[in-house]
Amino acid sequence: MAFTFPPGPNYTETETKIFFAADILELAANSLLACPISTINFILILKTSILHPNLKLILLCQSLCIFIRGIGRISLNLFRICLYNVGTKGSPILIIFYFLPVVVRNCIMHVLVIERIMATLMSKNYEKYTSNQFSFSWISITLSENIRTAKQLIPCIIIHFINIISPAALVFMAITNIQFLNLDLGEECSYVFITITLFLIELSMIMLHPFLKRDLLNYCKLFFGCRFFGSNNVSIVPTDDNNIAITVNRARKLQPMDLHGRPLITENKEDYMEEYFKQLTISWQ
Structure with a gap:
């Protein structure tokens, strides 16, 4: 039957306790780490408008796959604990439910790398709205933002790579019959490692993208009422050159930079606005 849980192999009492502890650890990791952070990231990416639509769709699919996989593994862990059957793999439907998102998520990493390469090398024609009226400065802005986003995704891509090759150790053990560790226990440990x-x-x-990080902090401040992010007492801070410099430096961290590390939006706002309305006038003609 599709919803039956076939019994797993018989383990010793010590092995059963180890598997039981691994189930609790994975249940806690999915419930407290993977699923909540994927939900938060999905909401933040969905509400942002600074990402390219293609990249936004890829990242939304990634968070959704992580969430669905986490729900499937949580269900399996709960059934194992309630049935006290630590060796069962779950019903066929449940296996498909938590294994299919893993396959899709592994493919997403390759799509993500290809998309960022295309966005960087083909920045002139990659945007949705392009025409001859756009100047070289707009191409420079687009290219700079694509390179900046690619750099922010490097840790994500590296962790994806580690995540994909980590089960290779179990495959190597199964092929070479190296049994220095129980394969079922190694598989359960790999599930915990992948969850982390x-x-x-x-x-x-979230942490490497300044706008996503800013939005997350704003939501946390609204949710917790600023209790964990600062005091409610209002104090007048004397203004000096050091405070002004610190404020300017914090503001510049959120500004988009060009290829040479300079702010794309200069302090001369009148020239910038004049150039902006020039571009609008040309596009309306």
Whole structure:
């Protein structure tokens, strides 16, 4: 039957306790780390408008796959604990439910790399709205933002790579019959390891992207009422050159930079606005 849980192999009492502890650890990792952070990241990416639509869709699919996989593994862990059957792999439907997102997520990494390469090398024609009226400065802005986004995704791609090759050790053990570790126990440990790496993937995306990080902090401040982010007491801070310099430096961190590390939006706002309306006038003609 599709919803039956076939019994697993018989383990010793010590092995059963180890598997039981591994199930609890994986259940906690998925419930407290992977699923919450993937939900938060999905909401942040869905609400942002600074990412390219193609990249936005890829990252949304990635967070969704991590969430679905986490729900499937949580269900399996709960059934194992309730049935006290630590060796069962779950019903066929449940196996498909948590294994299919893994396959899709592994493919997403390759799509993500290809998309960033295309966005960088073909920045002139990659945007949705392109015409002859766009100047070289607009191409420079697009290219700079694509390179900046690619650099922010490097840790995510590296963790994806580690995540994909980590089960290769179990395959090598199965092929070569090297039994220095129980294969079932090694498989369960790999599931725990993959869950933690998935959490790191989502966390790195939020923490390394200044706008996603800013939005997350704003939501946390609204949710917790600023209790964990600062005091409610209002104090007048004397203004000096050091405070002004610190404020300017913090603001510049969120500004998009060009290829040479200079701010794309200069301090001379009048020239910038004049150039902006020039581009609008040309495009309307």
